[in-house]
Amino acid sequence: MVYDIYSWDKRVTAERINLAMDRISQxxxxDDAVCADVKFKDFFVELASFLEKVNDIRKKKETGEFEALSFEELTDIQNELFYDLRxxxxxxxxxxxxxxEKIFDKDFVSPFLSLGFEVRAALITVxxxxxxxxxxxxxxxxxVYGTAVEGASAKEITDVIYWYASDYLDITARKRIIENFTASNRFFYNIIMNDDLSDLRYLFKFGEYIGSNEINTAKYLNSLDSETxxxxAKTFVDGYRDGFFAMQKDITKRSVVSLVYNIGFERIVKEAVIFFEDMGFEVVLQRKPYRLADMSPVKNRGICSGGVNRQFEYDHKFDxxxxxxxxxxxxxxxxxKRTFExxxxxxxxxxxxxLMESFGEREFLPVKKxxxxxFSEKQNNLMTGYRNELMLLQDEYxxxxxxxxxxxxxxxxxxxxxEKIYSNIFDDIIRINTLDVTKYKDAQQKIIDALDKADTVSIVGGVGNKTSLTIKLHELKDATKETNFENCGADVNIPVGEVFTSPVLKGTEGTLFVKxxxxxxxxxxxxxxxxxxxxIxxxxxxxxxxxxDNKRIIDDAVLKGHKSLPMGEFAIGTNVIAYNVAKKYDIFEKMPILIAEKMGPHFAFGDTCYSHEEDNITYNPDGKAIIARDNECSIRRKTDIKKAYFNCHTDITIPLAxxxxxxxxxxxxxxxxxxxDGKFVLKGSEILNE
Incomplete structure (x- = not known):
């Protein structure tokens, strides 16, 4: 069903826009004397200038002039719009x-930062x-401008922004949820399915910053033959479908899928949409949150580009x-809740x-300012509580x-x-993502059979690696019918290559080290x-x-706002081919965790892999039930579910080297x-070294 996410009166809204822009242009x-504090003026002039440029885009789109612009003209317009963020x-x-901070008193910095970020969202709304x-x-x-120039306090300005966010929640929160779970917003779909993707001007229609990665990705995909x-696309969609079968779930009861990707990969996405629709699925294509009311300091999933400046995004993550x-x-x-209903x-x-992820971006070391x-500690706790409540509420529907x-x-x-090396890497990643599953599952079963005899597992680092860990395993009541480890193929997590479990927390201890x-x-x-x-x-x-600063970056990357997290997963990656590809191109540090986790043992901190599905028993290909689905944290769901989950899961891999x-x-x-010594030696698993 398609829901109305835009409920305004077009004539009245147009009048409001014209009136607002008339005032902004003034x-x-x-005169500087208008401002109670003249230093406010430069700030507001900069934001006003941006809004005027955005309004020019609106006019060009209304007249059709935007569609006629050349690639070079679109690039020039983009450079003007994003100049301040370069x-x-x-x-x-x-x-x-x-x-x-250098311009204003300290108390004014916070609301003006939030205002500046929200003003940037105007571009995407247009x-x-x-x-x-x-x-x-x-x-x-x-x-805010009118309040500031009259000499208002920072608190009064902050209140204006607070009530703006609160008053429009009925619109913003409802719209975001509907876009999450229905295909009511066809913006991305219409461009991907209807535009000529060989004409790279289409990239500038998304409203995101289009950099060299987006342009060169689209250009490269256009050079590939249709079969490739x-x-x-088929590998991706088949993995989604096979995930239902692997987890013994009835796919015929579901008909909506949300597809997330990075801008530039539209040619693959278009084919994926066609495959999904042939399966009877409606595809939801939703943008990454871009307005403050929709954003989270922890996770903001959705379609996006690589952005113009990651430090800008980092500076504003708590606005x-x-x-x-x-x-x-x-x-x-x-x-x-009302919208879910x-x-x-x-x-x-x-x-x-x-999820179609991408990897290989330039290294980014954020500067904490x-x-x-x-967030204060109180706000961090409030947000964590809100996220938990939202997940529980969502699970009701x-x-x-x-x-x-x-x-x-x-x-x-x-x-x-x-370009040549990129082409070679892309070809090798295609090979990795399409490996034969049977060979791996047979060898992985040999590994699982050995692991299921154990009380604990020891992991020791090689030369220069300080890892020394003991993993406590669940007790099997009947080893002929039960197992601790899942034999993972290439379904939900592509590529193939891992066995994993949820460790018992008590008795799991030691040091994890990765260079x-x-x-x-x-x-x-x-x-x-x-x-x-x-x-932890x-x-x-x-x-x-x-x-x-070292602890802060780990807080951001791993702990996600929590003071500590449990080890929710222990796994052994078996995809040595992926490891060899990373070694061949010297791209270990750029490999995404999705592939890296298949290149050696890995450990996830946060929830288990069976979060919210602990009681939905699944089975390995050998028919054994996978019983290691809980730990001492997740089991709290039976007494106080608010204390059971952390809503995060971050994998950390030790490379075979x-x-x-x-x-x-x-x-x-x-x-x-x-x-x-970094090689599979268990009888029956040696084939994985090839």
Whole structure:
């Protein structure tokens, strides 16, 4: 069903836009005496100038002039729109918290940062035709400007932004949820399915910053033959479908899939949409959250580009602190529940997400600025509580025992020095993503049979790696019918190649060390995590000179706002081919965790792989029930579900080159080596070394 997400009166909205823009256009010419504090004027003039440029885009789209612009003209317009955010300009930009701190009293920095970020969202509202959202942003800007020039306090300005967010929750929260679970917003779909993708001007229709990765990705995909593109798409869609079969779920009861990808991969996405529709699925294509009311400091999933400047995004990740209050979050939950009820029939058909990730972007080391907005401990707890409540509420409308998912990853051009090397890497990733599953499942079953005899498993690092971990396994009541480990093929997590379990926390302890790992967009160096009774006890890395900065980047990449997390997963990756490809091109630190986790043992901190599905027993190909689905945290769902889940799951892999040994510790004192000196040595698993 298609829901109305735009409910405004077009004539009235157009009048409001014209009135607002007339007023905004006057700000630049106003006498300095108008402002109670003249230093406010430069800030508002910069934001007003951006809004005028956005309005020019609106006019060009209305007249059809935008469609006729050349690639070069579109590039020039983009450069004007994003000029202030460019890495070489940002140091002096009014969107930079350090700049605002030098201009304004400290209390004004926070609301002005939030205002600046929300004003930037006006661009996307215009591209998507959300003119109600556009005029609301214009009127917010004018209200804050009018309040500021009259000499208002920082609190009064903050209140204006708070009530703006609160008053429009019925619109913003409802719209976001409907876009999450229904195909009511056809913006991306119409461009992908109807535009000529060989004409790269289509990229500029999305309203996102289009950089060299987006352009060169689209250009490269256009050079591939149709069969190769279809193979990439079919592998992805087949993985989603096979996930239902692997988890013994009835796919015929689901008919909606949300597809997320990075802009530039439209040619593959178009074929994937066709395959999904042939399966009877409606495809939801939703943008990454771009308005403060929709954003989370932890996870913002959706279609997007690589952006113009990741430091800008990092500086503004907590700008919603202005309205992160209990009353606001309680009201937002009420709107969410009302909307879930409105679309409950569609939510019952939701089959889960299909995620097409990308990797190979330039290394980013975020700079934590004291001038930037931040959450207090109280706000962090409030947001964590809100996210937990929202997930529980959502589970009332989506029976997750019947959902699946699929994740696949493709390289970006920035991973290589030139087009030829990129082409070779892409070809090898296609090969990795389409490997024969049978060979791996047979060898992995031999590994599982050995692991199931153990009480604990020991993991020891190789030369230069400080890892020394003991993993406590669940007790099997009947080893002929039960197993601790799942034999993972190439369904939900592509490519093939791992066996995994949920460890018992008590008795799981030691040190996890990795020289280089890429997590949540961050390249961590010499990551070291201490574990006691399955929980993170301490952690550090060597990215920065100051220890507080090292801990902060791990907080962002791993802990996700929590003080500690349990080890929710222990796995052994078996895809040596993927490891050899990473070695061949020297791209270990750029490999996404999706592929990296198949290249050696890995450990996930957060929820288990069976989060919210602990009681939905699944079976391995040999018919044994996978019983290791809970740990001491998740089992709390039976007494206090709010304390059971963390809503995060971050995998950390030890590459085979850094690995020493993995061996079992059986109750009778027998030790069986799975891996020795970085090589599979268990009888029947040696084929994995090829």
């Amino acid at each position: 700000i630049r010419e106003e 890495e070489d300009i940002y140091a002096g930009s009014v969107y930079n918290p350090d700049v605002l 591209f998507e035709g959300d003119f109600e959202g556009f005029v609301n942003i214009l009127e917010l800007f004018l209200q 593109v279809r193979l990439c 919603m602190n202005i309205f992160t209050k209990k009353a606001y979050l309680d009201r937002k939950l009420e709107v969410c 409105e679309i409950k029939e569609d939510m019952s058909k939701y089959g889960g997400p299909a 004291k001038s930037a907005n931040a 989506i029976d997750t025992s019947g959902t699946a998912f699929c994740i696949i990853a493709w390289p970006l051009p920035s991973i290589a020095k030139d 280089d790992v890429f997590l949540s967009g961050y390249h961590l160096k010499n990551l070291c995590i201490k574990v006691k009774d399955g929980m 006890e301490d952690y550090t890395c060597e990215n920065f000179e100051r220890e507080e 850094e690995l020493g040994d993995i061996y079992t510790n059986e109750p009778d004192g027998i030790h069986t080596y799975i891996i020795k």
